[in-house]
Amino acid sequence: MSGPLAGVKVVEIAGLGPTPFAAMCLADMGAEVIRIARPGQPHLLGLDYDILNRGRGFIELDLKAAEGRAVAQRLIGRADALIEGMRPGAMERLGLGPADFPDHPRLVYGRMTGWGQAGPLAEVAGHDITYLALTGVLHAIGPRAAPAVPLNLLGDFGGGGIYLAFGVMAALWHAARTGQGQVVDCAITDGVAHLAAMITAMQMAGQWTDRRAANLLDGAAPFYGVYECRCGGHLAVGAIEPKFWAEFLARIGLDPEEMPPQSDVARWPEARARLARHIATRTRDDWAAELEGSDACAAPVLTLAEARAHPQNAGRGTYVRHEGVTQPMPAPRLSATPGGLRPASQAEPLDPAEVLAAWQA
Secondary structure (H helix, E strand, O other): OOOOOOOOEEEEEOOOOHHHHHHHHHHHOOOEEEEEEOOOOOOOOOHHHOHHHOOOEEEEOOOOOHHHHHHHHHHHHOOOEEEEOOOOOHHHHOOOOHHHOOOOOOOEEEEEEOOOOOOOOOOOOOOHHHHHHHHOHHHHOOOOOOOOOOOOHHHHHHHHHHHHHHHHHHHHHHHHHHOOOOEEEEEHHHHHHHHOHHHHHHHHOOOOOOOOOOOOOOOOOOOEEEEEOOOOOEEEEEOOOHHHHHHHHHHHOOOHHHOOOOOOHHHHHHHHHHHHHHHOOOOHHHHHHHHOOOOOOEEEOOOHHHHHHOHHHHHHOOEEEEOOEEEEOOOOOOOOOOOOOOOOOOOOOOOHHHHHHHHHO
């Protein structure tokens, strides 16, 4: 194993979405992660495409049985960190909560939930979209008619998995210096609210309204939005700074003097309509050829398949073919101790006795 987390041992209680994503991030950076799965638990996408579970093996334990819990207790007792995504109280009922390891004061206990360990909704089920709804962020995304669903990237992975990995790393750093572990209470709602810090600040300063498609970064500004092209594809424009806006207009053949002033918010609809008509006269790829490599801050909206083949992503090696599956490389990239891809999720469970023996050393 290599990477900045080489030597760090993590137990992962099998789950969906943000918890395995956090475990993947830790494993990509060199941590030795062992997943505890229910006997016979199916893989969400099948082993051939189980990217979220890459880089680590698993053992099967029935945590409702005394024998399974005993093995889990021994394994957790030898780990640096544990991550789980169960409802509040579930691990305690199994005898595997933070207080059940008094002889392991350095243990970092990472808890991933939608609403957090406390609060009126702590025990209530939810999903990415409901967490986004109650943070106010979902309301801010999309056209005026209705909010748009931003996949499950913003909640599960942005506000959830990444924050869990970050919190575990912060707690491990503290434990290394003080010998004291702690609980990481990671709520998706907290993470999403934190991600929206700049938008919140803009609203507090009177520079953001709660109306969709009426603000600088939500598609209202003619210089920051998506336009349909003649072919049905789309062009993304993000030319916020005046010099980039001027270059964009010049490259697509519009005279800046004939366009409404960029700073005239009242005339944004007029400017946007004119720009939309102009962009609709050519195909997405025509515009891409005109704008590629410039400071116009515009790019073709690619499909997922097209993105993997784009020269920028290909040249940087953003995606790699690993064990027969194309997948993203670990991120971010470290100069001295980079992460890396290890074998994909194993097809068969590991022997718990062998894992315990290895972790005893």
